[in-house]
Every structure is written in C-alpha cells, then in structure tokens.
Amino acid sequence: MYDVVIVGAGPAGLSAARMAAEAGLKVALIDDQPRIGGQYFRHAGVRRIGGILAPRFGRARYIHTSLSTLGRCGVEVLNEATVVEISADRTLTVAFRGSITQLQGENVVIATGARERVIPFPGWTTPGVIGAGAAQNLMKASGVLPGSRVVVVGANPLCLLAATSLLRCGVKIVAVCAPSRPRVTFNALLRLMRRPDIFLRGVGYLLMLKLYRIRMLSDYRVTDVIGDAKVTGVITRRFAEGLPPSEERLDVDLIVVNDGLLPNIELASRAGCEIEWEPSTSVWSPKRNADFETTIPHVYAVGDCVTASGVENSLLEGEIVAISIAASKDVGERGRLRRLSRLKWRWRRLQKFRSAVVELTVKESLDQRPLTDDTIVCRCEDVSLATINDALCQGVQDLNALKAETRVCMGRCQGRTCMHTVLALLATAVGKEPDQFKPPVPRLPLRPVKVGDWLKKF
Incomplete structure (x- = not known):
C-alpha cells in the first residue's frame, strides 16, 4: 500500500x-x-x-x-x-x-x-508521413533527421516547434501549410500577455520562419500524397472563399502533420x-x-x-x-498550504493564456478534409472510408456494430489512432453531434502485453 x-x-x-x-x-x-x-x-x-x-x-x-x-x-x-x-x-x-x-x-x-491526432487524408499512411511529435522524437532520441525536404501541415504550436527544430538541424522546409488563417482579436492578445514568456517564445518561432523565408500557405489542404513505397511529393490545393482554387505540387520526401493532441x-x-x-x-x-x-x-x-x-x-x-x-x-505544513494558494493563482492565470491559444489555433474537422473512398481510416486493420460508409449505409448506428462489420478500431492500437475519426463518421451518419458518441470503456489489457506474462496474473 x-x-x-x-x-x-x-x-x-x-x-x-x-x-x-x-x-x-x-x-x-x-x-x-x-x-x-x-x-x-x-x-x-x-x-x-x-x-x-x-x-x-x-x-x-x-x-x-x-x-x-x-x-x-x-x-x-x-x-x-x-x-x-x-x-x-x-x-x-x-x-x-x-x-x-x-x-x-x-x-x-x-x-x-x-x-498526436491526425485526421486522415488521401495517402496519409504512406511511409514518409509522420506526426510532428514523432519528428521531434526522432531528432532528440536517436539523432536522426527524418527527411531532407519537408512540408509541415497544420496550424498549431507543435507544428511551429517541429518546423523550427527541423530548420535548426539544416533541413529544407519547402512550405508550411495551414487550413486557414487564425482570427486574432484584441481580447485574445490581452490573455496571451498573461504569460509573456511563452507568448514571446511562440513569436520567436514565427520570426525564425520569416527570417528563413519559409513559404506560409494559408487556406491550403493536402489532397494527395505522391509515392507508393515512400513519399516523393505532395499535392496541395487552396480552399478559400472568394479565391479561385489553386493546386500546387511540392517535391518533398517528408510530410510532417499534426491536428492537435x-x-x-x-x-x-x-x-x-x-x-x-x-x-x-x-x-x-x-x-x-x-x-x-x-x-x-x-x-x-x-x-x-x-x-x-x-x-x-x-x-x-x-x-x-x-x-x-x-x-x-x-x-x-502551513507554508506548503500557502504555496498551494499561490500555485492555484498561477494555474488560473495560465488557463486564461491557454484559452487564447485555443481560440487562435486553427482547428479542422473531418468534413473539411478532401477524402476519397480509398482513404484509409483504420490503418491497423486497413479499413477504408468506402468500407465504413458501406456499413453505415446498411443501417449500422453504433460503434460495436461497426466494429463487428468492418473490424475498425480492433487493431494493435485498439482504436487510439482512429477512434476519434470513426466516432465523427458515426455522428455524421446518424445526424448527431460528436459529443453524443462517447468512447467506450477499454477492455483488458489496457496495453498490449505478452500472453505468458498475462497468464501469470492467474
């Protein structure tokens, strides 16, 4: 005990x-x-x-x-x-x-x-498409540069951090693609100044990208990944109201993407x-x-x-x-209790800063992605969007039935990668809000474990 x-x-x-x-x-x-x-x-x-x-x-x-x-x-x-x-x-x-x-x-x-959360897009399972956190880990843990010509896809602090880290290591950043521009308000700026140290750190990331003249492609989304055995390029397209569509091919060997955590x-x-x-x-x-x-x-x-x-x-x-x-x-001790009061005051102040960051972070939903029928949703079981849509068209309205029909969320990751996407697809199919579909309570074991080790419990 x-x-x-x-x-x-x-x-x-x-x-x-x-x-x-x-x-x-x-x-x-x-x-x-x-x-x-x-x-x-x-x-x-x-x-x-x-x-x-x-x-x-x-x-x-x-x-x-x-x-x-x-x-x-x-x-x-x-x-x-x-x-x-x-x-x-x-x-x-x-x-x-x-x-x-x-x-x-x-x-x-x-x-x-x-x-990391990655909302599927065509070709996202191609070798050479990795998360921003994964790119950081490769560099920090193994001293490995994950690529030489990189496009960063996303508009959040982790993407900016990954882009600047790659730049410091000599990697060529071809472009940073964001789905849209954040709407900066005066109230949000005031809340950001609750933690000027963190705010200035973020400004430093942006200034570094500007200094290196990195292309910032706003209102652009990835429509296709070029390459089978590995990434050789990416197709991006502009989706903006009042502007004509503009498609562009970028020759890269690595796509770093992040849609939040x-x-x-x-x-x-x-x-x-x-x-x-x-x-x-x-x-x-x-x-x-x-x-x-x-x-x-x-x-x-x-x-x-x-x-x-x-x-x-x-x-x-x-x-x-x-x-x-x-x-x-x-x-x-009495001094420790006074410290608790100070810590809670600092925490509340930090939450105001966080609310501004959340407000300014560009968030993209599944229905905004240019998905195709052959886009993989569950990479563990290789389940495509078409397979899921077919099951939904047959009247499937809950996660258990969808799993039984398609084996989605039943791979090694136990749905940790695709569950969020699958629940969003379910919500859209039955006409409900995403908050109506709560993730199920996970079954045992919570993480993969050797059969021999697990049997020792009994």
Whole structure:
C-alpha cells in the first residue's frame, strides 16, 4: 500500500512525485519508458545532431534534481512498466520485467499524457508521413533527421516547434501549410500577455520562419500524397472563399502533420471516472474538481491526459495535486498550504493564456478534409472510408456494430489512432453531434502485453 501511486513520469507525474515525496508521503511512480521525463524531459541533456537540438540546461537540471529527490525520499520508480488494469479499490495491475505485479494506492494520480491526432487524408499512411511529435522524437532520441525536404501541415504550436527544430538541424522546409488563417482579436492578445514568456517564445518561432523565408500557405489542404513505397511529393490545393482554387505540387520526401493532441483517457475511463466533452478542443477528457480529483474519490487526473496545455501547466498541476493530497492527510505544513494558494493563482492565470491559444489555433474537422473512398481510416486493420460508409449505409448506428462489420478500431492500437475519426463518421451518419458518441470503456489489457506474462496474473 502506497500513499500515492502515480502513473506516468512526464512533467505532470514527475512534478507530483517530487512534491509528494518531499511532503513525506510513500510514493510509487510508474512509467512505460526506459527513462523518466516524458516527451519533454526524457532526453534532457542528451546532445544530438551536432548539439543543435541539445535542450536547455534547465531541463537537464530538473531531471537531475528530480532523480536525486526521488532517490533520497525512497520513491519506488518502475520504468518500462505497463499498467494493464485498475480496480475499484485503486489496485493497479502492472506488467513489469516479465511478470505481473500489483500496487495499491490510497490515492492514484493519472498523468498519462496525450497522443498526436491526425485526421486522415488521401495517402496519409504512406511511409514518409509522420506526426510532428514523432519528428521531434526522432531528432532528440536517436539523432536522426527524418527527411531532407519537408512540408509541415497544420496550424498549431507543435507544428511551429517541429518546423523550427527541423530548420535548426539544416533541413529544407519547402512550405508550411495551414487550413486557414487564425482570427486574432484584441481580447485574445490581452490573455496571451498573461504569460509573456511563452507568448514571446511562440513569436520567436514565427520570426525564425520569416527570417528563413519559409513559404506560409494559408487556406491550403493536402489532397494527395505522391509515392507508393515512400513519399516523393505532395499535392496541395487552396480552399478559400472568394479565391479561385489553386493546386500546387511540392517535391518533398517528408510530410510532417499534426491536428492537435488527444488526451490518453483509457486508464481514467477504466477506473470508472466520468468522461466529458471539451467543446473548445473537441476532445473527451476526465471530469474533475478544483483539486483535480475525478468523479472517483482519491483518483486524480493531471496534465495533458485532461487537456493538452503544455509543460508549464503540467508542472503546476502536478505540484497542486501532490500538496492537496498531503493536506488531506494532515501532513501539509502551513507554508506548503500557502504555496498551494499561490500555485492555484498561477494555474488560473495560465488557463486564461491557454484559452487564447485555443481560440487562435486553427482547428479542422473531418468534413473539411478532401477524402476519397480509398482513404484509409483504420490503418491497423486497413479499413477504408468506402468500407465504413458501406456499413453505415446498411443501417449500422453504433460503434460495436461497426466494429463487428468492418473490424475498425480492433487493431494493435485498439482504436487510439482512429477512434476519434470513426466516432465523427458515426455522428455524421446518424445526424448527431460528436459529443453524443462517447468512447467506450477499454477492455483488458489496457496495453498490449505478452500472453505468458498475462497468464501469470492467474
């Protein structure tokens, strides 16, 4: 039995573990990667590609101090451990080093982060089409340049970050394609100034693209990918009111695309937490109170697994939830409680900044994509749009029936890649809003696990 079991060692989980350990709580930290830190911190201090992508010293220092704190306070850290089940009494079943183990927590903090969202388009499964986060990981983790001539598709902060990172490594950015221009309002600018440091960082990305004279193609969408074995080019077309269509071929060997992030809600959903629709970002996320506790008592959700808001938000939420748990166990010192009040004030201020970023981020829906019948929707099972539409025309009106008819969402990823798209297609077919189709509670195991390891549970 632990006072706190934290799932996910990214910024939110790591921050929560540090603060809970310093408060004197017995903590276990579980992560499925070899190194702690998540996508932001995991490769801190590692010099890659001639040192160009070496993260700032502050990131490496944070990891070093975190490891020191966790070791000094006796935190049990389980790396390369996969949570495959969570029960009503907050017992987690974990696949770890070839066996199945169980950990029970008086409190469970879910900090499972988010994954990339890619809305299908013709040719998106061709080798050479990757997500913006995947491009970042290749450069940071392996020191590999994913391509030499690149087009970036999308209009969000992660696309800008990927474009500037590629530029720093000497990659040729042929163009940055955005579906439309954001509408900048005075009110949004005021909210952005709540965090001038983050705002100026984003402005720096834009100035760098301007300095390198990168083509910014607004109102353009990808209509086709050229190449079978690998990407050799891309066809883009302008879709803008009042302007004639303009089609252009770009000779590239890599397409970097991102349509936002999807919270990893599977563990929270399996725990019985209520999932609600977030209209501003069009995603499902765990419902929680002011202390980040979900609808299941003593189960908390923090960071990008609730809403993708960046590392600053994740670090704050991790600290807040740890201090809240310590206070509930009467181990919070008076100074720590004052710190909790300050952290919540900073968090509220950051939410105003986030609302402006969400407002200015160009969001594209499935019906805005120029899809063809042979466009693949479920890449695990190779299910095309035509196959899904045929099933819908036969009267299929729910996800289970659609899965039985087409095998969509039944591959290795268990629907994590295509579920959002499939639910949108279902909603359109039956004439309902997307928020009427809630993702189903995932079945066991939550992540792929070896049969031999799983049988050891019994």
